[in-house]
Amino acid sequence: MPFAHRGTAALALLTLGCGTPRAAETCDTLTWANTGAPVLTTWCTSCHSASSTGELRRGAPPGVDFDTLPGARSFARAIARTATGPAPTMPPSGGPTADERERLAGWLACGLPGEALPRESHTDCEGETWSGDWVAAADPPLCPGTSAVAGDVTVNADTDLSCLCTVQGAMELRGRTTELRLPRLAEVGGDLRVAQAASLQVLDAPYLHDLGGALIVENNPQLRTLQLWRLHTVGGEVSIAVNPALTTLAATSAIESVGGPLSVVDNDGLPLLDGFARVVAVDGPVLFAGNDAAEALHGFLFATHLDHPVSVTDHAQLRRITAFADLVEVTGPLQIRDNPALVEGPNVPWLTTVAGLTLQGAAHQRVPMLQSLTEIDGDLILSDNTALWDIEPLGSLTRVGGDLVATGNPELDPSERDEWLASVRVKGSIQTD
Numbered sequence: 050m051p052f053a054h055r056g057t058a059a060l061a062l063l064t065l066g067c068g069t070p071r072a073a074e075t076c077d078t079l080t081w082a083n084t085g086a087p088v089l090t091t092w093c094t095s096c097h098s099a100s101s102t103g104e105l106r107r108g109a110p111p112g113v114d115f116d117t118l119p120g121a122r123s124f125a126r127a128i129a130r131t132a133t134g135p136a137p138t139m140p141p142s143g144g145p146t147a148d149e150r151e152r153l154a155g156w157l158a159c160g161l162p163g164e165a166l167p168r169e170s171h172t173d174c175e176g177e178t179w180s181g182d183w184v185a186a187a188d189p190p191l192c193p194g195t196s197a198v199a200g201d202v203t204v205n206a207d208t209d210l211s212c213l214c215t216v217q218g219a220m221e222l223r224g225r226t227t228e229l230r231l232p233r234l235a236e237v238g239g240d241l242r243v244a245q246a247a248s249l250q251v252l253d254a255p256y257l258h259d260l261g262g263a264l265i266v267e268n269n270p271q272l273r274t275l276q277l278w279r280l281h282t283v284g285g286e287v288s289i290a291v292n293p294a295l296t297t298l299a300a301t302s303a304i305e306s307v308g309g310p311l312s313v314v315d316n317d318g319l320p321l322l323d324g325f326a327r328v329v330a331v332d333g334p335v336l337f338a339g340n341d342a343a344e345a346l347h348g349f350l351f352a353t354h355l356d357h358p359v360s361v362t363d364h365a366q367l368r369r370i371t372a373f374a375d376l377v378e379v380t381g382p383l384q385i386r387d388n389p390a391l392v393e394g395p396n397v398p399w400l401t402t403v404a405g406l407t408l409q410g411a412a413h414q415r416v417p418m419l420q421s422l423t424e425i426d427g428d429l430i431l432s433d434n435t436a437l438w439d440i441e442p443l444g445s446l447t448r449v450g451g452d453l454v455a456t457g458n459p460e461l462d463p464s465e466r467d468e469w470l471a472s473v474r475v476k477g478s479i480q481t482d
């Protein structure tokens with residue numbers, strides 16, 4: 050079973066550890082210096098290092114890096130899942146001895162002790178509060194001297210906001226700004242909206258941690274840098290759409306919860322859909338669509354339950370989906386449609402419940418890993434897959450609550466398909482060709 054959340058994982062492993070002969074090791078003796086760093090730097094950082102890019106990573110997802118303690122901490126559960134336990138999958142070949150893996154598991158279970166994490170918030174936030182709404186150019190400058198605005202902030206010209214730590218209302222960027230640098234901003238009570246900013250190139254808010262409303266980044270033709278490294282909670286939706294100059298989403302990788310839909314749509318310059326590594330809760334549909342240059346979708350390493358539809362559609366070049374590996378339950382349909390280059394994933398070996406499943410218009414030879422899936426509440430659509438011949442991974446499926454459509458798969462042997470269909474109870478209609 051995948052872990053329910055980080056706290057549970059640590060406890061479960063710790064309890065196990067107590068009963069083993071290794072009880073002499075305690076959380077005081079297993080440290081970053083004597084356990085975490087030696088194992089990870091010997092066996093993992095040849096691929097998973099922040100200093101390696103492109104080919105040097107040998108396929109390791111960008112941003113999944115373990116060369117520092119904070120890096121290792123933020124991927125603790127994924128390291129435990131892939132590199133410890135009875136059937137480790139990392140590194141891809143060879144790897145640590147059983148003893149090293151056990152020490153690594155112990156250190157992870159102790160909560161990855163080591164030197165203290167660097168301070169996450171800017172300390173220099175003493176200043177006045179501006180009492181109402183503030184509009185750049187119209188109102189007097191905020192900096193120096195003001196650290197908080199009680200109302201909304203509207204930025205419509207290049208302006209110094211380096212003193213600003215808190216915006217209690219919403220923050221909106223429009224007009225002729227080229228760079229929005231918010232080096233101290235930690236909190237915005239309402240939405241952060243950056244839309245139709247024709248000349249904006251950089252949005253940098255490295256300490257922004259909590260956003261009470263939505264994060265909207267839409268229709269910004271020149272935006273190439275989006276730095277939100279510490280953004281943890283978004284109270285409303287996240288929409289990143291039509292930003293053709295954006296080349297990475299990695300800087301959204303600290304977001305854990307999203308209070309509305311999450312969508313990444315029509316950003317045609319993104320070679321990888323690599324943000325959202327740590328999202329665990331999304332209160333709305335998840336949609337990745339029409340990002341024309343994207344070759345891989347990574348992320349959602351820890352999400353186990355998603356309560357709305359999840360869709361990945363219309364990507365001309367998408368080849369691999371490594372995202373969603375921990376999913377157990379999706380209470381909406383899971384739709385992977387019209388990604389004609391897709392050959393791998395999403396591999397969801399723990400998925401047991403899904404409201405519907407569509408695998409359509411891909412180049413897979415075999416169905417992705419779905420071996421825990423025994424029932425689908427709604428429709429199963431398996432169609433127009435140019436190379437699909439192996440449907441074995443759907444072999445555990447016994448019941449489909451809606452319709453089953455298996456058409457337009459030219460490589461699928463009809464007698465194999467019919468043999469499989471005979472083992473599935475389908476409540477609605479069955480359509481084959």
Ligand code: HEC
Nearest residue numbers: 092093096107108109110127128131132139140141371374
């Ligand atoms: C030779 C390169 C290489 C080495 C060395 C390596 N990895 Fe990976 N790692 C990959 C590749 C390629 C992927 C992406 C494909 C995949 O998920 O299988 C990956 C993905 C991952 C992921 C994210 C995917 C997931 O399933 O959650 C984690 C976590 C991970 N590796 C951990 C480790 C750990 C821990 C070590 C060391 C014990 C390690 N890796 C060593 C190449 C490597």
